[in-house]
Amino acid sequence: MRALRMVDLVTQYEKLKPEIDRAVLGVMEAAAFINGPEVQSFQKELEGYMDVEHVIPCANGTDALQIAMMALDLQPGDEVITASFTYIATAEVIALLRLKPVLVEVDPHSFLIDPEAVRKAITPRTRAIVPVHLFGQCAPMDELLSIAHEHGLFVIEDTAQAIGCTHRGAEGARRAGTIGHIGCTSFFPSKNLGCFGDGGALFTRDAALADRIRRIANHGQSQRYYHDDIGVNSRLDSIQAAILRIKLRHLDTYTQARQAAAARYDAAFSGHSGIEIPARVHWSDHVFHQYTLKLTPGVRDGLQAHLNTLGIPSMVYYPVPVHLQKAYVQADAGDRFRNTEQLCAQVISLPMHTELDDEQLDFIIDSTLQYLNQSTPA
Numbered sequence: 001m002r003a004l005r006m007v008d009l010v011t012q013y014e015k016l017k018p019e020i021d022r023a024v025l026g027v028m029e030a031a032a033f034i035n036g037p038e039v040q041s042f043q044k045e046l047e048g049y050m051d052v053e054h055v056i057p058c059a060n061g062t063d064a065l066q067i068a069m070m071a072l073d074l075q076p077g078d079e080v081i082t083a084s085f086t087y088i089a090t091a092e093v094i095a096l097l098r099l100k101p102v103l104v105e106v107d108p109h110s111f112l113i114d115p116e117a118v119r120k121a122i123t124p125r126t127r128a129i130v131p132v133h134l135f136g137q138c139a140p141m142d143e144l145l146s147i148a149h150e151h152g153l154f155v156i157e158d159t160a161q162a163i164g165c166t167h168r169g170a171e172g173a174r175r176a177g178t179i180g181h182i183g184c185t186s187f188f189p190s191k192n193l194g195c196f197g198d199g200g201a202l203f204t205r206d207a208a209l210a211d212r213i214r215r216i217a218n219h220g221q222s223q224r225y226y227h228d229d230i231g232v233n234s235r236l237d238s239i240q241a242a243i244l245r246i247k248l249r250h251l252d253t254y255t256q257a258r259q260a261a262a263a264r265y266d267a268a269f270s271g272h273s274g275i276e277i278p279a280r281v282h283w284s285d286h287v288f289h290q291y292t293l294k295l296t297p298g299v300r301d302g303l304q305a306h307l308n309t310l311g312i313p314s315m316v317y318y319p320v321p322v323h324l325q326k327a328y329v330q331a332d333a334g335d336r337f338r339n340t341e342q343l344c345a346q347v348i349s350l351p352m353h354t355e356l357d358d359e360q361l362d363f364i365i366d367s368t369l370q371y372l373n374q375s376t377p378a
């Protein structure tokens, strides 16, 4: 059996090696490293795939979120609502810009931001909502958009974990990241569309906003050496773009491979009294950036140790919610985050990637069930 990894980028690369090596060498031979033709082509191809008017590539997903908030002209003290159960980057850029992160609860089954909690968190200073399409499934965008509309708020989608996912809502079928005012994604190597380093992009349908985003990502520059805005230096480099062009062509096949692995996990785990399989929401596909189980209290850490002794990697996304992180601790949290705190204690993510075969999946499944059946009643 091939070695188990949370994400098997080695095997994936082996299959694409001739194509990728040729593309990377091509960039080196042309020496067009920054904003070269590969970046332009990738932008166009991703616009086509996403069915969105404007893709603006940038250096990473965290920058994408920061640039989005700068482009919407959010000001110090403005409140931005996001989920406490997320990767830190979402809240980090809010705080970095001296905006106020207002953290809210998630649904205990889908792990997605709870629209009722968002509604309750709105104050006269609220300017934006940042839904996170966590683990590969869209947040409840129709409800969030109607709340945003009612209160005049911006919606910035964090779609770092959900590229390739489709949302089916009031506006019809749309790609995750093209539903709100701005979508932000990451091409970190382990994401569903990953490059061989750092990369990211922003999506918008609004031409004026796209211009402003493009300017801010490039030192606020309107033409060379003329700076209309305070900006940042955040570019996708040509080597990464060349790799992403190739991998974009495989993205739908990769998504299907993830969904097939998830279906095999589901079939084995559903109905087990100690395991809650990942809930599917009716308004979204699930592209399984992570396959995350919720276990009965008290067994997670033992299972993880057991899997580890068998050479099966697993991860806890996320062990500590944002509202309990030292830099972000919210003194008045009370029991507002009961679901989030339970999830942090009870979830485990199993290997999920594009290269899992049935032998590997069955070994992970059997080892998991073997442990849980001796520590919880089946």
Ligand SMILES: *Cc1c(COP(=O)(O)O)cnc(C)c1O
Pocket: 060, 061, 062, 063, 086, 087, 089, 090, 132, 158, 160, 161, 185, 186, 187, 188, 198, 199, 200
């Ligand atoms: C990965 C990730 C980011 C940040 O992306 P980087 O490219 O690593 O900066 C932001 N939000 C979420 C939810 C992520 O998973």
